[in-house]
Amino acid sequence: xxxxxxxxxxxxxxxxxxxxxxxxxxxxxxxxxxxxxxxxxxxxxxxxxxxxxxxxxxxxxxxxxxxxxxxxxxxxxxxxxxxxxxxxxxxxxxxxxxxxxxxxxxxxxxxxxxxxxxxxxxxxxxxxxxxxxxxxxxxxxxxxxxxxxxxxxxxxxxxxxxxxxxxxxxxxxxxxxxxxxxxxxxxxxxxxxxxxxxxxxxxxxxxxxxxxxxxxxxxxxxxxxxxxxxxxxxxxxxxxxxxxxxxxxxxxxxxxxxxxxxxxxxxxxxxxxxxxxxxxxxxxxxxxxxxxxxxxxxxxxxxxxxxxxxxxxxxxxxxxxxxxxxxxxxxxxxxxxxxxxxxxx
Ligand code: PEP
Ligand code: MN
Numbered sequence: 001x002x003x004x005x006x007x008x009x010x011x012x013x014x015x016x017x018x019x020x021x022x023x024x025x026x027x028x029x030x031x032x033x034x035x036x037x038x039x040x041x042x043x044x045x046x047x048x049x050x051x052x053x054x055x056x057x058x059x060x061x062x063x064x065x066x067x068x069x070x071x072x073x074x075x076x077x078x079x080x081x082x083x084x085x086x087x088x089x090x091x092x093x094x095x096x097x098x099x100x101x102x103x104x105x106x107x108x109x110x111x112x113x114x115x116x117x118x119x120x121x122x123x124x125x126x127x128x129x130x131x132x133x134x135x136x137x138x139x140x141x142x143x144x145x146x147x148x149x150x151x152x153x154x155x156x157x158x159x160x161x162x163x164x165x166x167x168x169x170x171x172x173x174x175x176x177x178x179x180x181x182x183x184x185x186x187x188x189x190x191x192x193x194x195x196x197x198x199x200x201x202x203x204x205x206x207x208x209x210x211x212x213x214x215x216x217x218x219x220x221x222x223x224x225x226x227x228x229x230x231x232x233x234x235x236x237x238x239x240x241x242x243x244x245x246x247x248x249x250x251x252x253x254x255x256x257x258x259x260x261x262x263x264x265x266x267x268x269x270x271x272x273x274x275x276x277x278x279x280x281x282x283x284x285x286x287x288x289x290x291x292x293x294x295x296x297x298x299x300x301x302x303x304x305x306x307x308x309x310x311x312x313x314x315x316x317x318x319x320x321x322x323x324x325x326x327x328x329x330x331x332x333x334x335x336x337x338x339x340x341x342x343x344x345x
Contacts, residue, residue: 013062095269202231242277251279
């Protein structure tokens, strides 16, 4: 079972709860200290024993809640925190107000190319620049990114445009390097259950955009978010990017219902990536607008100045012009739903 302490708990209250549990013959452990202290008792216990411990601990000062271990309990859960988490990155806010748009190429290919795209998406109204410097590719022979050079280009494009940068980190070892350049660390779909990586980004002070795994359920996505939160990093953005189904005509299938479902189950902001969901640029606008209508807090969209020559994901990358057109439609849909969802959850 886990014992959730109040966020302003005093050390002495935590010590008293630990002592009471030890008196009962248990071996309690502090499993996290931020955003709140959480004490875990990991021994197998029957229901009667859980009830007996609840009786002893629940009225002690500083104790906010007691839950059985398991998938039903989460720092990511709305039950833990009713208020929506709002993430501030520079002047951008995710989780409050109109949806943010994160746009840019799949991969950073060159300094000039990136700067051209960054300027265009900024002019069109995007609020973040995306671009991979470390690319997880299905084939080891595909373009796998410019690594640190790509990070330097992202930082320069960010300086020139004022757009904060979202970029992927592939390994725990690379976290300090990527965090030096990135405003938001992206965990890709293939790494959603790379628990060592989740813990490594959980130890940084950078917001994390966590993409749903190809074959992951909504609960598994939330449990992966839990790994980051449990390490003390409260700034997690969930990202629905399509899951693998039997339909081969689109790259993946966007689970649109995951948007309201995640908002119901969790206080964390939800971003949708229509590009990886559909895999075809002509399908991206409709799905992007649907995501905004469904209440997404943001979109992540791949854009390229010459998509047919892109080194990765060209087929799904929008042209600069098409992206600019989509941005004005996003604005209208966002206005149409503005305020509709706020009191519904
Ligand atoms: C990406 O956003 O560049 C990416 C690789 O996405 P995903 O992890 O969702 O496939
Ligand atoms: Mn891509």
